[in-house]
Amino acid sequence: MIPKFNLYKEQWQIQSSPEIKPGLTSMQEAMKVLGHPERAIKVIHVAGTNGKGSTVKMIQQLLLAHGKRVGAFFSPSFVDVHDQIQVGLNDVTEKELNEAFEEISRTNLSGKLTDFELLTCVAFLTFRHANIEVAVIETGMGGLEDSTNVVTPLVSVITSIAKDHERFLGTTLSEIATHKAGIIKSNRPVICGPLQKDAMKVVRDYARENQSDLFVFGNEVPPYHGALSLNGKHQRQNAALALFAVQLLSTSLGFSFQQEVAEQVLATIHMPLRFEKVNDRLYLDGAHNPASIEKLVETIQELGLENNVHFIVGMIQGKDASAMLRSLETVSTTFTFVSFQEERSRKPEELAELSHATYKQVIHNPFEAMTLSLQEENVTIVVGSLYLLAEIYQETIRLFKKSEKTE
Template structure:
């Protein structure tokens, strides 16, 4: 369920299915009906287990500082469906969404697509209408069979690969990597982060088949620490960007920053742009992302760690940012995630857990999470809004985590209160 999506479907009598149906045939046929807007866009395509959103955010900021008009497509939503489709940082408006729905209705797309496929078509139509210079497209799930995989990008980015969505993508790193590597296109470069060896082998094999260059972190490009929290990124061709200071917290975010800078060099070559070191420095400092170690109110931090790999990164950041503080967790997780493993990781830095129910059909019940927890103090929390306000008032460091869908609900409820 995508908040506010059904209201447009009902208004325009355009039906779509709310289940996941991997495959490209349906969306390819639909895109023909609306004039193949995806072929009119310059794109960068991102897939991976973690780091897509952060890498996209750095890349968006860098592109904007170089004067480009940027569209971005992300999932899941932050508040509702509008913020998944943005141009120049502005969510698609109701009027603009109505325009693309009118186009999709006239094209006869009703009943032919899933919700996410229909949303992908709407995104391409809006980006073309908005005359974006570059469209940053985040895959919804996997890559190979994801509806976004109809683009031929300037570059593809795969920040990380770990086990996820095993019911759709397979239960091995190799099978997951096969799906992620599916976004690699013939003769178009792919930029990759620090991947497990078995995943890296799959990516290189796929890139070789498609004659695609691979730019790998710590092989063709690097990020190094300087003094006073600054860092620099350099590559084997002598390019070097220095004095980089991030607002986005977490040591792992330096890697995502380096991926974005490396990808932007490919964008600049393709669009014949002059790269400015000063613009990159400013962009990196200005880049912020909701739900990534985001302090939503004093002492209350939201972080969308929803699998073991991202949970480990959150723990590293907590240790770095709050080394001597007592941590309280407020947790809500989807039942198809590695819930017990995630909780065991969080228990490394806290012994106080509150579990909450949130509005998602895939959410694990709070009392079931509580049963899986080994924490000394654990409880089911009914009214987390008032609890978070009290925690903030008493200066008690609290981390809300487990699912991006939970973060969406928390942000909305706090805003309404």
């Protein structure tokens, strides 16, 4: 479900399916019908199990700081459909969305696309209407058969490869890597983060077959040691990939890369739901699979917060909840499990049953859970699902951000 997306579909009487249908046939036909808006823009294409949203945000802001007209496409939303498409740093407006939907309404595409395919079409049309120079595009899932993979990018970026969405992408790292590496295009460079051996072999083979120069973190891509406002070693890796991509493209995009400007951007960048601080004792983190949960645990340990954390957890079905809970339980013994409206959400009672925590409880209302937790001395971290966080985000900021200002 894409929050508020149906409002536009209903207004313009455009039908699309909420189900996931991997494959590019429908998108290729849609691009043809719409006059190939994906060809009107230069693209940086970013895939990865984790880290792709942060990397897109970093590349977006680095390019903006160097004077480029930039668009960005994120998946999933932070709050609703408007923040998935950005022109400059601004969420797409109702007027801009209506212009894109109006153009689609004049075609025969109604009923032929999934929701995400339709949204991808809307993003490309928005960027064409806004006359942007370059778009930073995040894949929805995988890459090879993802609806965004109708582009021929200036560069492809693969941030990480781990197990997630196994029903669609496969159960081994090699199978999943095949989907991620599918965004590599002929004679276009690819930048990737540190990968396990099996995944790296797939990426190297794809790059070789496509005669694409490959730049790997820790080898051709140097680590980033400058100031960074985002916590965690994994964010430093993302920053290194973003910096390298922008430097690599500076000539083709017609600007002179400035290290000082770049470091200032990274020192002040804000990324919602990535260990986001609401107040001194409340954080929101979008970790939602075993690999990203491990990164969260590492960040907690780096900050010296272990054994001082109260986790508020919600998850959707199809995730390896046991593995995620075992990782979280290495740094906390206190858990509250909550409900949220996403139709695929898992019952908190089931999660509580899986948990080995010393202290665990079910409180269906996330806001009640946060209020009670903040009465304790612990740091509270809400985690487990981006859908949960998107649902509660605005109200959480309204309710709990102000408490920091009035203390």
